[in-house]
Amino acid sequence: MPTHGLLHALRGLLAAALLAVLLAGIPWGLIHYIGWPLPHTLPTWAETEAVLLTPMSTTFLLNTLACVLWPVWAAFAYDVTRTALHEARPLPHPPTPSTGAGPLHTLAAMLVGALTLTLLTQRPPNPADVAPAAVAATSTPFEHPRVEAARPAGAPLDAPEGTVRVRLPHDGIYDSLWRIAERTLGDGNLWPRIYTLNHNRPQPDGRTLTNPNLIRPGWILHLPPSKPRQPPPRTNTPATPSPSPDTTPPTPSPPPAHDTPAPDRPGGISLPSGAFVGIGLATLITATLLTARRRHRIHYQPGSGRRDDLTPAPVVRALRIAHDTAPPPPPDDARQTQGQVIGVKAGQTLAWNLARSKGLGLTGPGAPDATRALLVTLLAEHQTTRHIELLVPAPDILTLLGNETRRPPALHVVDTLDTALDMMEAELLLRTPSDPDARPAPAGPPAADLILIATPAPHAERRLQSVLDNGSALGLAGILLGPWHPGDTAHVRTDGTVTTTNPDAQHLTGTCLFTLPTPDTRDLLTLLHQAQPPRTAAADHHADVAEHPASDQGPARPRRPLTNGAGPRADQPPDPHDTEQDAPPRPPSPPTELPETADRPAPPRQPLHLTVLGPTRLTHRPPDSDEHTDLITALVPKQREILTYLALHRDGTRRETLAAALWPDAPQDHPYNAFHATLSQLRRALRTATHDAVTDITTHAHGHYSLDHHQVTVDLWHLQDALDTARHTTGEQHHRTTLEHVVTLYTGDFASDLTAEWTEAPREALRRDVLDAISSLVRILRTAAPEQALALLEHTRTLDPYNEAVYRDIGRLQAHLGHHDAVPRTLTLLTTTLAEIDARPSPETLSLFQPHADA
Structure with a gap:
C-alpha cells in the first residue's frame, strides 16, 4: 500500500506541475520573450501589402504564433476552471456539459481528475515510514540544436585566412560589399578595395564578380591587407554616434508619451492648407520666387498683355511672408549642418543623413506628405545651394503628384524601379575609383547627390540594398515609400509625427516631420520649374515689341534675322x-476722348499730393501759398505703406484686406490693433506737420477705408x-x-x-x-x-x-x-x-x- 500511495502522490505532483506550466508558464513565456504581438497602431494597406510581399522575418513568425497560442491557452484555462468547479461539487456529480468536449477539455479533465484523486486518497504518512532524504537539485541548461545554413555546392564551410565568405540573407537583409568592408576592415567606405581585389575572380559556383551590387551567398572574397579602422559614427544621431549596422530584425519602439503634438508645433511653419514646413524651405522658396520673377521680367513680351504669372500661389505667398517675419535661426544650431533637415523635435530642427542611413523607409498615413516635403526641399536646394538629382519611377510620381507634368529638370521620372536601379548602378560604377588607394585629383565640381524616391519591390530588394549600401559614401541615397529593414524605417502619422521606428532610427521617435499636401507640392514644383533658365529657344514666346503679339495658343511666328x-x-x-x-x-x-488741354494734368487743387511712382513722397501746398512742403519725412514706414496701399486701391478697400496685406503676422485675437494704432499716429503726424491745416487724409464707413479725394491727389x-x-x-x-x-x-x-x-x-x-x-x-x-x-x-x-x-x-x-x-x-x-x-x-x-x- 505504501507503494500504491506513493504512486498516487507522484501522479498528483506531475499533474499539478503540468497544470502550473500550462496555466502560468505559457503566458509568462509569451510576455517575457515575445511581448505584445499586435502592432501599436492599425496598419495601413501599404504596410500590410509590404509585410505580405517581403520575406517572413523571425519576429513576424513569433508574433503570429503568439497570436494563435494566446486564444488556445485561454480556452484551456477556461476548461480547467470549469472542470475544477465540476470536481469540487458534492456527490453525486451532475453530468458534465458536453459543449466543451474536445482535446483541450479531455486534457483538462484528466489533469484535474488526477490531482483531485491524489488529494482525496492521500493520508498523512507515518513519520517512521518516511526516511529522511536529501534531494540535490541540479539544472542542466538546454542547448538549442545549431542549424547550419545551406551553402552552394563547392563552397567551403570556413573561408581561408585572408578571405571572407558572403553570408546568407537574414531577415530580408542581404550581404553587400559595404557591410563586408565594415565587418572585416572596420570601415564600410573601403568596399572599393574588396571589389578591385576580387574583380573577375572565379567563385566556387563558377561565376565571377563583375558588378559590385551583385554578390552571391557562399562566394569567397579576398581581403586587402590593411589595418582595421574604427567605423565612422553615423551622423543621424547628433548627440551620440549610432552603432554599426545590425542584422537583427527591427522591433518597433514604444510610442511617445504625448500622442498629439502641440498645436503651434514650434520650430516649423504651419500653413492653412495643413502643410508643416521648416524655415529653411521658406528661405529657399523666397529665393526661388525672386529668381522666377526676374525671369518673367526678362522674357515678358511687351504687348502680350500677360498677367497670369504675377500673383504667386497661396503656399508661395505664405512661405514668403513666413520668411520675412520669422526670426533668423540660431547660428549655433549644429544639427542643421549634419544632414538633411527633415523635421523638428522638442522645438529644434532635426537633420538626417540620408546616405549614411542606407535608405529611409517611411510608412503610415503621413508617409506620402512627408515624402513630398523632402522632394520639394531637395529640389529647392538644387535651385540655390546644392547639386541634387532625383529619380522617381512613374508609378510613384503618380502616387505623389498625380498627373502633374510641369516639373524641374532635376526631377527625373523613369518608367520603372528597375530602370531607376539601372541608372543608379551605372552612376555608382562611374563614381567608384578605379584605384581606391590613389589620392583623388582635385578636378571640377563635385558630382550631384543622386537620390531615389520609390516604393521597394521584393524582386529588386537585393539590388536596391547593394546600391544604397555601396553608394552611401558616393552621394547615392534613397527615400522609400514602405518599410526598409536594411536601413531606417519610421511610421508617420497623418500630422507628420513619427510614432515607431526600427532600433537604428530610435532618435526619430517623437519627431514631427515636415509635410506637404499634393496641391501645395504642385504649386511649389511649378514655381521651381518657372525659375529654371531656358535650355533652348522658347517656342512659346510672343513676337517682339515691334511685332504684333501672337496668341498664346497659336503657333510660334518665324523670326526674321x-x-x-x-x-x-x-x-x-x-x-x-x-x-x-x-x-x-x-x-x-x-x-472717352482726350480733351484738348489733356497734354498735362491740371495742377492739383487739393492741399496734398501723393507720389507713388518712384520713391514715395507726400507734399503739402497751403491754399494761400505756392510753396510745397515735403511731409514724407514725418511719417514712419508703416504709415507710408498705408497711404501707398490706399493709393493703389483708388476706390478704397476693406479693413480686413488692408490689415492682412500689411500685417500678415498679426495675432488672430486682435488682428486690427496695429492698423488702428498706425492710422491714429498717421493723423497725429499730419496735424503736427501741417500745423492743423490737415487733420485726416482718409475716409471710412462700415469698415471700408479710402483716401479722401477732396484732400489728396495721386500721380498713379x-x-x-x-x-x-x-x-x-x-x-x-x-x-x-x-x-x-x-x-x-x-x-x-x-x-x-x-x-x-x-x-x-x-x-x-x-x-x-x-x-x-x-x-x-x-x-x-x-x-x-x-x-x-x-x-x-x-x-x-x-x-x-x-x-x-x-x-x-x-x-x-x-x-x-x-x-x-x-x-x-x-x-x-x-x-x-x-x-x-x-x-x-x-x-x-x-x-x-x-x-x-x-x-
Whole structure:
C-alpha cells in the first residue's frame, strides 16, 4: 500500500506541475520573450501589402504564433476552471456539459481528475515510514540544436585566412560589399578595395564578380591587407554616434508619451492648407520666387498683355511672408549642418543623413506628405545651394503628384524601379575609383547627390540594398515609400509625427516631420520649374515689341534675322488675339476722348499730393501759398505703406484686406490693433506737420477705408486715367497723343522704396501696362519716325533694363536705320546687364544678333 500511495502522490505532483506550466508558464513565456504581438497602431494597406510581399522575418513568425497560442491557452484555462468547479461539487456529480468536449477539455479533465484523486486518497504518512532524504537539485541548461545554413555546392564551410565568405540573407537583409568592408576592415567606405581585389575572380559556383551590387551567398572574397579602422559614427544621431549596422530584425519602439503634438508645433511653419514646413524651405522658396520673377521680367513680351504669372500661389505667398517675419535661426544650431533637415523635435530642427542611413523607409498615413516635403526641399536646394538629382519611377510620381507634368529638370521620372536601379548602378560604377588607394585629383565640381524616391519591390530588394549600401559614401541615397529593414524605417502619422521606428532610427521617435499636401507640392514644383533658365529657344514666346503679339495658343511666328533690312512694318493689321485676354478684369469705363488741354494734368487743387511712382513722397501746398512742403519725412514706414496701399486701391478697400496685406503676422485675437494704432499716429503726424491745416487724409464707413479725394491727389491715378483713355481712343493721331502722355506720366516703378511683399505684383503689373502702351506707340512711330521710335525704345530700356524683347527691337531698328556698328554694342549691353542678376541672353536673342556680332 505504501507503494500504491506513493504512486498516487507522484501522479498528483506531475499533474499539478503540468497544470502550473500550462496555466502560468505559457503566458509568462509569451510576455517575457515575445511581448505584445499586435502592432501599436492599425496598419495601413501599404504596410500590410509590404509585410505580405517581403520575406517572413523571425519576429513576424513569433508574433503570429503568439497570436494563435494566446486564444488556445485561454480556452484551456477556461476548461480547467470549469472542470475544477465540476470536481469540487458534492456527490453525486451532475453530468458534465458536453459543449466543451474536445482535446483541450479531455486534457483538462484528466489533469484535474488526477490531482483531485491524489488529494482525496492521500493520508498523512507515518513519520517512521518516511526516511529522511536529501534531494540535490541540479539544472542542466538546454542547448538549442545549431542549424547550419545551406551553402552552394563547392563552397567551403570556413573561408581561408585572408578571405571572407558572403553570408546568407537574414531577415530580408542581404550581404553587400559595404557591410563586408565594415565587418572585416572596420570601415564600410573601403568596399572599393574588396571589389578591385576580387574583380573577375572565379567563385566556387563558377561565376565571377563583375558588378559590385551583385554578390552571391557562399562566394569567397579576398581581403586587402590593411589595418582595421574604427567605423565612422553615423551622423543621424547628433548627440551620440549610432552603432554599426545590425542584422537583427527591427522591433518597433514604444510610442511617445504625448500622442498629439502641440498645436503651434514650434520650430516649423504651419500653413492653412495643413502643410508643416521648416524655415529653411521658406528661405529657399523666397529665393526661388525672386529668381522666377526676374525671369518673367526678362522674357515678358511687351504687348502680350500677360498677367497670369504675377500673383504667386497661396503656399508661395505664405512661405514668403513666413520668411520675412520669422526670426533668423540660431547660428549655433549644429544639427542643421549634419544632414538633411527633415523635421523638428522638442522645438529644434532635426537633420538626417540620408546616405549614411542606407535608405529611409517611411510608412503610415503621413508617409506620402512627408515624402513630398523632402522632394520639394531637395529640389529647392538644387535651385540655390546644392547639386541634387532625383529619380522617381512613374508609378510613384503618380502616387505623389498625380498627373502633374510641369516639373524641374532635376526631377527625373523613369518608367520603372528597375530602370531607376539601372541608372543608379551605372552612376555608382562611374563614381567608384578605379584605384581606391590613389589620392583623388582635385578636378571640377563635385558630382550631384543622386537620390531615389520609390516604393521597394521584393524582386529588386537585393539590388536596391547593394546600391544604397555601396553608394552611401558616393552621394547615392534613397527615400522609400514602405518599410526598409536594411536601413531606417519610421511610421508617420497623418500630422507628420513619427510614432515607431526600427532600433537604428530610435532618435526619430517623437519627431514631427515636415509635410506637404499634393496641391501645395504642385504649386511649389511649378514655381521651381518657372525659375529654371531656358535650355533652348522658347517656342512659346510672343513676337517682339515691334511685332504684333501672337496668341498664346497659336503657333510660334518665324523670326526674321537682323540682316533682313526691311525693318518693322507699320501696315500690319491688329492681331485678334492681342493683349487683353490674360489681363485682370478692370472696372468698365465708357470710351472717352482726350480733351484738348489733356497734354498735362491740371495742377492739383487739393492741399496734398501723393507720389507713388518712384520713391514715395507726400507734399503739402497751403491754399494761400505756392510753396510745397515735403511731409514724407514725418511719417514712419508703416504709415507710408498705408497711404501707398490706399493709393493703389483708388476706390478704397476693406479693413480686413488692408490689415492682412500689411500685417500678415498679426495675432488672430486682435488682428486690427496695429492698423488702428498706425492710422491714429498717421493723423497725429499730419496735424503736427501741417500745423492743423490737415487733420485726416482718409475716409471710412462700415469698415471700408479710402483716401479722401477732396484732400489728396495721386500721380498713379493720373497715369491710370491716361492708360484707360489710351485703350479706348480712336484715331492714330489722338492715340499717339495719349500714349505719349502715358510715357510722360510714368516717372518710376510703383513704390520703388518699399520692399513689402504686397507691392511686387502691382509694381510689375503697372510696368507691363506701360510697356504695352510703349509697344503700341512704337508701332505708330516706326514707319513715320523711326529715329523717334528708336529713342523711345532706348528710354524704355532705362525703365526696364532686363527685358530682352526691348533689346531685340532696338537691334532691329538699328539695323533698319543702318547703325550696324551699334548692334553688337546693344548685345554687349544686354549681356552685361543680365549678368548682374546671374542670367544670360536666350538662344533666340543670340541668333538674332549673331550675324552682326560676327561681322
